[in-house]
Amino acid sequence: MALIVQKYGGSSVRTTDRIRRIAERVVTTYEAGHDVVVVVSAMGDTTDRLLGLAREMDPLPSPHELDLLLTTGERVSNALTAMAIHALGAPARSFTGPQAGVITTSLHGEARIIDVRPWRVREALDHGTIALVAGFQGLSRDTEEITTLGRGGSDTTAIALAAALKADVCEIRTDVNGVYTADPRAVPGARLLRHLTYAQMRKLAASGARVLALSSVDYASRHGVTVHVRSSYDDRPGTVVSDSVEKRVEYIVPGRGTPSRSPLLPALGAALSGAALALLAGAQPSLPADGAAGASHPDTGR
Numbered sequence: 001m002a003l004i005v006q007k008y009g010g011s012s013v014r015t016t017d018r019i020r021r022i023a024e025r026v027v028t029t030y031e032a033g034h035d036v037v038v039v040v041s042a043m044g045d046t047t048d049r050l051l052g053l054a055r056e057m058d059p060l061p062s063p064h065e066l067d068l069l070l071t072t073g074e075r076v077s078n079a080l081t082a083m084a085i086h087a088l089g090a091p092a093r094s095f096t097g098p099q100a101g102v103i104t105t106s107l108h109g110e111a112r113i114i115d116v117r118p119w120r121v122r123e124a125l126d127h128g129t130i131a132l133v134a135g136f137q138g139l140s141r142d143t144e145e146i147t148t149l150g151r152g153g154s155d156t157t158a159i160a161l162a163a164a165l166k167a168d169v170c171e172i173r174t175d176v177n178g179v180y181t182a183d184p185r186a187v188p189g190a191r192l193l194r195h196l197t198y199a200q201m202r203k204l205a206a207s208g209a210r211v212l213a214l215s216s217v218d219y220a221s222r223h224g225v226t227v228h229v230r231s232s233y234d235d236r237p238g239t240v241v242s243d244s245v246e247k248r249v250e251y252i253v254p255g256r257g258t259p260s261r262s263p264l265l266p267a268l269g270a271a272l273s274g275a276a277l278a279l280l281a282g283a284q285p286s287l288p289a290d291g292a293a294g295a296s297h298p299d300t301g302r
């Protein structure tokens, strides 16, 4: 049994139908015997819409009111996802960032996570419940105000929770099936990268690969969190970001009551190993574009 943190980006929860699909994936993971913590971003362009509403009221809104407003986006999507999980018959409980023990600096709109004390999340897991945490938000220790973490902050929430809970992996589930050499929507020949070190991922994120927020890569690197960027809609291998070749498949363990490892594991390990070796040798990665799965184009389920 593994402890898996799954983060679903806003594009993957744009509609209630998509939320139902996400809920099915969460429940499948749970039923395989894993402890599951879910971090969901706000639905679609909710954060932008809320920003627009705020500016209609005041061109320079109060940072306190703005953060209070923006954090509602993630609360809505997490509560709805919990309800969708209940409808499938599984136990789930959602928490706001502050309830989940996410402690931040006090700078509204750009707060940094300085500590995570997820005892309520741990308690839920210990009771066999799927725990959901609203991303992108926390509580300032100094001011006791609700804060937001800056755009893309749900990635950092998920990785910080994974670090604090000593999760086996933090899955970043999104609308493409991994990290590519370039934005696969803009560059048709972009190739899927099966394994990246933190430093390599950092370079990509810094040069605009928004699939993983830059600050979240730094958090993962500092805390040694294995990050697995993959599709919200299927279980293709995706991209593993870690500090070493060995770490990349550790979390893929049999579920509760499952007698042996998945037969897919050796194949996945071999594929990742090839990528990792190419990258570690400093060579230009020369993997086929997800060729092993028989698909040459990314999942563009927007």
Ligand SMILES: Nc1ncnc2c1ncn2[C@@H]1O[C@H](COP(=O)(O)OP(=O)(O)O)[C@@H](O)[C@H]1O
Residues within 6 Å of the ligand: 008, 009, 010, 011, 012, 041, 173, 174, 175, 176, 178, 179, 180, 181, 182, 183, 184, 185, 204, 208, 209, 210, 211, 212
């Ligand atoms: N190198 C890259 N690899 C994969 N995706 C990339 C890359 N660069 C940019 N992207 C874009 O990142 C998007 C995913 O990030 P984002 O829209 O923030 O997702 P989410 O809604 O899941 O948070 C993809 O749809 C893709 O267009």
Ligand SMILES: N[C@@H](CC(=O)OP(=O)(O)O)C(=O)O
Residues within 6 Å of the ligand: 008, 009, 010, 011, 041, 042, 047, 048, 073, 135, 136, 150, 151, 152, 153, 154, 155
């Ligand atoms: N909703 C926030 C936080 C976030 O991380 O979103 P997403 O995972 O959709 O990039 C934003 O739009 O920035």
